[in-house]
Amino acid sequence: MHVVALRDQILTLEERATPLPGPFDVVVAVRAAGINAADLLQRRGLYPAPPGWPVDVPGMEFAGLVVAAGEHVHEPLLGRRVCGVVGGGAQATHCVVPAEHLLFVPDHVSWLEAGGFAEAFLTAHDALVTQGDLARDEHVLISGAAGGVGVAAVQIAHALGARVTAVTRDATHHDALRALGANETLTIDELDQLGAVDVVLELVGAAHLERAITHLAPFARVVVIGLGGGARMDLDLRVVMATRARLTGSTLRARSREEKALVTDRVAHALVPRWRTGDLHVPISRVFPLADAAAAYDYFAQGGKFGKVILAVDEAPLT
Amino acid sequence: MHVVALRDQILTLEERATPLPGPFDVVVAVRAAGINAADLLQRRGLYPAPPGWPVDVPGMEFAGLVVAAGEHVHEPLLGRRVCGVVGGGAQATHCVVPAEHLLFVPDHVSWLEAGGFAEAFLTAHDALVTQGDLARDEHVLISGAAGGVGVAAVQIAHALGARVTAVTRDATHHDALRALGANETLTIDELDQLGAVDVVLELVGAAHLERAITHLAPFARVVVIGLGGGARMDLDLRVVMATRARLTGSTLRARSREEKALVTDRVAHALVPRWRTGDLHVPISRVFPLADAAAAYDYFAQGGKFGKVILAVDEAPLT
Numbered sequence: 001m002h003v004v005a006l007r008d009q010i011l012t013l014e015e016r017a018t019p020l021p022g023p024f025d026v027v028v029a030v031r032a033a034g035i036n037a038a039d040l041l042q043r044r045g046l047y048p049a050p051p052g053w054p055v056d057v058p059g060m061e062f063a064g065l066v067v068a069a070g071e072h073v074h075e076p077l078l079g080r081r082v083c084g085v086v087g088g089g090a091q092a093t094h095c096v097v098p099a100e101h102l103l104f105v106p107d108h109v110s111w112l113e114a115g116g117f118a119e120a121f122l123t124a125h126d127a128l129v130t131q132g133d134l135a136r137d138e139h140v141l142i143s144g145a146a147g148g149v150g151v152a153a154v155q156i157a158h159a160l161g162a163r164v165t166a167v168t169r170d171a172t173h174h175d176a177l178r179a180l181g182a183n184e185t186l187t188i189d190e191l192d193q194l195g196a197v198d199v200v201l202e203l204v205g206a207a208h209l210e211r212a213i214t215h216l217a218p219f220a221r222v223v224v225i226g227l228g229g230g231a232r233m234d235l236d237l238r239v240v241m242a243t244r245a246r247l248t249g250s251t252l253r254a255r256s257r258e259e260k261a262l263v264t265d266r267v268a269h270a271l272v273p274r275w276r277t278g279d280l281h282v283p284i285s286r287v288f289p290l291a292d293a294a295a296a297y298d299y300f301a302q303g304g305k306f307g308k309v310i311l312a313v314d315e316a317p318l319t
Numbered sequence: 320m321h322v323v324a325l326r327d328q329i330l331t332l333e334e335r336a337t338p339l340p341g342p343f344d345v346v347v348a349v350r351a352a353g354i355n356a357a358d359l360l361q362r363r364g365l366y367p368a369p370p371g372w373p374v375d376v377p378g379m380e381f382a383g384l385v386v387a388a389g390e391h392v393h394e395p396l397l398g399r400r401v402c403g404v405v406g407g408g409a410q411a412t413h414c415v416v417p418a419e420h421l422l423f424v425p426d427h428v429s430w431l432e433a434g435g436f437a438e439a440f441l442t443a444h445d446a447l448v449t450q451g452d453l454a455r456d457e458h459v460l461i462s463g464a465a466g467g468v469g470v471a472a473v474q475i476a477h478a479l480g481a482r483v484t485a486v487t488r489d490a491t492h493h494d495a496l497r498a499l500g501a502n503e504t505l506t507i508d509e510l511d512q513l514g515a516v517d518v519v520l521e522l523v524g525a526a527h528l529e530r531a532i533t534h535l536a537p538f539a540r541v542v543v544i545g546l547g548g549g550a551r552m553d554l555d556l557r558v559v560m561a562t563r564a565r566l567t568g569s570t571l572r573a574r575s576r577e578e579k580a581l582v583t584d585r586v587a588h589a590l591v592p593r594w595r596t597g598d599l600h601v602p603i604s605r606v607f608p609l610a611d612a613a614a615a616y617d618y619f620a621q622g623g624k625f626g627k628v629i630l631a632v633d634e635a636p637l638t
Contacts (some may be wrong), residue, residue, distance in 0.1 A: 206556060224556050235554040237525060237543050241568035249560035 003092035032115025051087030059090030063114030116308030136161035144203030206233035224249035283307030322411035329368035351434025368407035378409030382433030435627030463522030524548035541567035602626030
């Protein structure tokens with residue numbers, strides 16, 4: 001197989017032995033693999049893969065065909081179109097995935113779109129629903145709404161019947177965010193116009209959150225899952241006490257195999273049916289061949305894009 | 320009746336008309352009423368009583384005898400020894416209390432001890448158990464453990480089977496806190512010796528919490544209910560994400576009548592039986608007559624005490 005190999009912050013295409021599945025795993029022939037902000041951190045040596053995953057092959061999400069299954073995988077998965085999240089190794093022609101971490105890709109969905117679904121939608125659903133307890137008719141602020149997780153979160157919150165305010169650095173993507181279901185779009189400098197919010201999904205970090213947190217409704221939930229814009233915030237604890245707010249945060253990548261299976265299962269039930277009917281979709285900014293991963297990362301790192309950056313794998317080298 | 324009247328930050332004893340109960344209320348002939356840090360704030364004009372409570376008679380907790388009941392109070396409460404929390408007005412010979420906010424005082428418990436039970440134990444139980452989800456064998460840090468709520472929290476956490484670390488400004492009261500159930504006692508300057516904690520009960524504020532928050536175990540809960548030592552903290556959101564911690568806070572006083580009834584009910588079931596058996600008790604620092612409320616407040620404000628400051632009401636003027 002071929003993989004995107006990361007060594008000394010340089011990405012190159014390398015040939016490796018195609019892996020065998022563990023007893024409860026499958027091997028997926030990858031057709032498309034999304035790039036995420038965490039991959040850029042990993043390229044800079046700042047976000048290593050968790051234990052048990054390839055240390056030098058990045059890639060946290062994939063879509064492709066199941067081509068091999070371990071001896072204890074009893075579900076008929078061979079040949080199925082799947083996508084999902086892995087701890088690493090997805091930016092390759094083949095990757096190993098725990099069988100219970102697979103989502104089935106709806107028939108009409110393209111490989112490219114499927115390759116960019118899992119990381120963003122699992123992260124956003126876990127943050128909004130499982131951590132944030134977002135409910136119908138509540139008001140949710142999505143801070144950093146134009147990024148991959150933000151775009152997923154806007155759609156999920158809209159589908160849940162929440163009132164969605166999407167906040168971005170500038171107004172470039174506001175029309176696109178309204179088309180995805182945002183009821184209101186604001187730049188960070190317009191945040192003083194914001195009403196009281198029940199849930200804040202913070203995807204940017206400290207500077208944004210310091211401004212958002214003065215707009216909490218009683219019993220608000222603040223969920224922090226992105227810190228690209230800074231980690232240290234000045235928090236007025238009187239706000240927490242007066243609103244009885246709850247501030248939490250997490251990453252998906254560090255979780256146990258069992259917990260990732262649970263998050264996958266929730267998305268399979270709550271979101272895949274809406275993906276099938278077209279209520280949810282994955283905007284794509286640009287597609288690069290797997291061999292051009294370095295250029296794709298550079299494009300991602302420029303910022304300002306709307307939608308996912310996808311690495312596409314040709315069918316030819318799969319066999 | 321006589322009340323402690325607060326006007327222009329001055330406390331004096333005044334005569335007022337004895338109140339009548341509302342249809343769902345009782346009138347309690349007060350025998351003892353505790354002083355709390357919030358009373359000192361209220362004396363300075365910083366913490367007014369919530370709507371519906373006496374604006375110029377302080378006092379948030381009482382113990383006494385039920386001497387009148389409203390027409391819709393069907394439980395036989397007349398003559399019962401009770402204690403509880405009110406939004407204001409407890410530092411008086413009589414106060415009006417919603418019937419569903421009463422706790423029954425165990426027979427062997429003195430009026431003085433009962434007068435200092437409710438505010439501290441309701442607040443601590445709500446913070447540790449309802450907000451903090453403290454469980455048996457977990458490690459809890461109680462920051463500001465020598466105060467009224469802290470002393471209650473140490474006993475409650477110990478009774479729950481948690482491992483208790485009590486943190487104070489200096490070591491003066493460490494022996495007393497160990498006697499109440501603290502497994503470990505530290506001064507704030509010794510906090511680097513602390514292991515990982517599952518729950519932080521923050522009773523002091525920002526400066527203490529900034530030091531405690533670097534010691535969180537995975538899935539830790541931080542509950543902020545006191546800010547005397549400062550409200551603005553420098554929070555590293557990476558800590559929240561890495562530990563998947565949950566930070567919350569609240570006050571008891573601002574809650575609805577319904578919610579206070581729920582908190583009271585939880586304490587009636589979870590703590591009053593342990594108070595009856597002597598597992599929980601209320602250390603008393605000093606007792607003042609109701610007429611000497613100003614001196615009692617001044618004594619409280621000096622700091623350094625251990626246990627409650629109680630205003631005692633003689634039986635004579637009750638009738």
